[in-house]
């Protein structure tokens with residue numbers, strides 16, 4: 001049978017990265033001594049108060065259709081959450097609820113981009129982006145996040161990539177996989193550039209609550225860019241709620257109206273009991289986030305300290321998020337080859353990031369969703385293997 005051309009654009013090179021994850025998971029399931037540090041799913045339990053809120057909501061009969069963009073109470077709670085980042089009061093009609101940041105990104109790109117358009121995205125970029133942009137028919141134009149700049153964005157690279165077809169710039173900060181958190185000055189310069197060329201700026205900020213030792217700089221705070229900025233986030237990482245599928249998009253009300261139409265056509269509203277759990281998380285569970293942020297920072301330090309003197313691998317402390325990016329270019333091996341070798345020799349699964357973009361080649365992403373003892377053991381094995389790759 002015939003399928004629409006979108007099916008050819010939905011799967012990208014990202015699948016290459018998950019190969020190591022699938023192998024590691026299979027070996028672990030078979031009972032082998034494998035440490036899988038491949039994914040970004042928090043190892044913390046979802047806080048019980050949030051589960052209780054969800055159960056109470058379902059028991060109270062909140063199991064029927066709901067408004068497409070979310071209940072007013074939830075949209076207000078999200079608006080209250082992002083207002084401090086924006087440095088202004090965000091109104092609830094600037095918010096749309098989505099089942100996860102991924103769905104929000106897909107929907108936002110669907111209403112902003114189409115065939116013939118170009119979208120600029122810094123790379124290495126989160127592996128699912130390729131499929132999202134591909135679905136719209138727009139052409140993805142990548143600009144490098146260079147290792148020698150600490151993977152920070154050079155706004156001049158974006159400037160050089162702009163053409164008459166450019167419609168949007170999509171960034172992710174704190175960034176997956178590099179751990180770079182863009183500063184307010186970079187964002188302001190990007191905002192100015194977008195205004196100059198009448199572009200949208202979409203900012204994926206799912207790791208906003210996991211910035212280490214400094215405040216998160218949000219694209220929502222760019223002065224004068226309110227009409228062209230859309231920020232996306234979720235409770236997946238901040239509250240260990242990946243399975244709840246709880247996220248949002250914040251942007252101008254006209255954008256939210258278009259998203260409302262899309263949501264009505266596609267989802268017809270999200271489960272009320274999931275939304276209620278989110279309200280509980282946003283209002284009462286910030287201590288959990290603080291605890292997790294501290295834990296991820298401590299874990300990142302454990303990894304960086306353990307691998308600091310290792311030969312054949314160079315690590316840098318991330319500024320936020322759930323990963324440490326490691327440079328293994330000294331080995332001369334392709335990152336996939338390196339990761340497969342590590343899994344075979346030492347039973348440690350890490351994600352090769354070449355498929356996240358050219359600037360991610362020769363790097364592997366070490367996930368922090370494991371306790372410090374496990375990470376220490378993984379690092380001992382990684383150091384041992386890295387040494388063999390250069391001798």
Ligand SMILES: Cc1ncc(COP(=O)(O)O)c(C=O)c1O
Nearest residue numbers: 040100101102126176234236247
């Ligand atoms: C950069 C980035 N964006 C979006 C997502 C998806 O988040 P959610 O679970 O909220 O859909 C992830 C998940 O790992 C991510 O790393």
